[in-house]
Amino acid sequence: MDAKAFQASSPEFVYRAWNLLKELNLKRDFENGITISSLKRKGIKHERMLSCMLDLLVGQGILKFENHKYYFVKEPKPITKEQFSYLQKHYPGSTEWADFVTARARKTLLSGKPPKDTGFEGEESLRLWDAIMQESPHSFRKMAIEKMLSKVKPNASILDLGCGGGIGLKTILQNAKKDIFLDGAEVSSEYLEKAKNQIKKMSGHAKNKLLKRNLERVKLIHYDKKDFVPKGKKYDAVFISIVLNHLIENQREKLFQEIKEILKPNGFLVVFQLIHQSKFERNPICWLMHTIPSHHEYPFKERHLKSIKNQFGKVKEHLNGIIVEASR
Numbered sequence: 001m002d003a004k005a006f007q008a009s010s011p012e013f014v015y016r017a018w019n020l021l022k023e024l025n026l027k028r029d030f031e032n033g034i035t036i037s038s039l040k041r042k043g044i045k046h047e048r049m050l051s052c053m054l055d056l057l058v059g060q061g062i063l064k065f066e067n068h069k070y071y072f073v074k075e076p077k078p079i080t081k082e083q084f085s086y087l088q089k090h091y092p093g094s095t096e097w098a099d100f101v102t103a104r105a106r107k108t109l110l111s112g113k114p115p116k117d118t119g120f121e122g123e124e125s126l127r128l129w130d131a132i133m134q135e136s137p138h139s140f141r142k143m144a145i146e147k148m149l150s151k152v153k154p155n156a157s158i159l160d161l162g163c164g165g166g167i168g169l170k171t172i173l174q175n176a177k178k179d180i181f182l183d184g185a186e187v188s189s190e191y192l193e194k195a196k197n198q199i200k201k202m203s204g205h206a207k208n209k210l211l212k213r214n215l216e217r218v219k220l221i222h223y224d225k226k227d228f229v230p231k232g233k234k235y236d237a238v239f240i241s242i243v244l245n246h247l248i249e250n251q252r253e254k255l256f257q258e259i260k261e262i263l264k265p266n267g268f269l270v271v272f273q274l275i276h277q278s279k280f281e282r283n284p285i286c287w288l289m290h291t292i293p294s295h296h297e298y299p300f301k302e303r304h305l306k307s308i309k310n311q312f313g314k315v316k317e318h319l320n321g322i323i324v325e326a327s328r
């Protein structure tokens with residue numbers, strides 16, 4: 001996901017949110033003004049997803065909120081042809097992914113519970129997820145990784161915490177211009193297996209000597225999510241990408257505290273996290289994420305920065321807080 005794709009896909013997710021409410025025959029209710037409790041009486045059971053959608057639509061000027069009621073203001077604009085072609089070009093599969101999660105969102109909204117599976121299981125859904133998370137030349141994750149790599153010294157030890165299927169590990173290895181000792185840590189054994197295969201595949205193709213050396217030193221660690229971080233080793237840099245939305249607020253605080261403990265004295269942390277700027281300036285993808293059972297909420301910018309500042313003395317934000325660098 002990069003800034004341009006984010007801009008292009010935002011109207012798409014706003015449009016989908018409003019269309020879903022219309023599909024549930026709620027347009028007339030919004031024209032007359034409706035409260036959250038009346039919406040619940042109409043069979044909308046997933047309150048977190050619902051309030052996320054409503055705040056998003058208020059922020060985008062589609063609805064307004066007055067005297068506890070939500071009122072219809074205007075129809076959202078569909079995605080433009082140019083935006084659509086940008087997404088198709090750089091993220092083929094992203095529309096399929098959006099169709100897939102919108103269908104899940106409909107069920108979740110009406111049943112009150114996300115489906116049992118994560119939505120990332122099985123070849124097909126992993127293929128669709130990879131379609132939106134793949135690394136484009138200006139992806140946010142790649143930018144965060146470049147920031148981290150520009151600061152590490154030769155032979156630095158780096159941890160990608162919650163490395164998932166290893167796309168971040170691959171980007172770190174491809175962009176490292178020095179010798180590094182890279183560890184990837186994951187709570188999900190399925191993801192860790194995927195990361196192992198990713199590294200194996202890279203090793204099979206690597207020609208460059210530095211890349212070969214760095215690949216030989218990669219370690220993949222399985223840890224229990226109760227521990228927040230793998231224990232017993234200290235790092236020069238910790239990188240964490242889109243993990244915080246799987247934790248509740250006090251767990252996020254605890255995580256930063258534990259990261260500080262596994263950093264060497266001059267070590268630093270780089271965080272890439274999709275966030276909400278404020279209640280009505282929400283990330284437009286946020287409501288769809290409630291279809292993932294382990295998802296909680298994207299952090300709100302101010303609280304997100306505060307939880308990092310509570311642990312680290314020097315905190316620098318980039319891209320409105322989407323990327324944060326922190327050190328003691």
Ligand SMILES: C[S@@+](CC[C@H](N)C(=O)[O-])C[C@H]1O[C@@H](n2cnc3c(N)ncnc32)[C@H](O)[C@@H]1O
Pocket residue numbers: 133141161162163164165167168186187188191225240241242243246247294
């Ligand atoms: C959206 S994926 C991001 C993966 C990878 N960092 C990336 O940038 O693509 C979120 C990752 O957080 C991991 N994770 C770490 N701690 C977790 C926790 N307590 N609950 C759920 N997921 C957790 C998941 O296993 C998953 O790999």
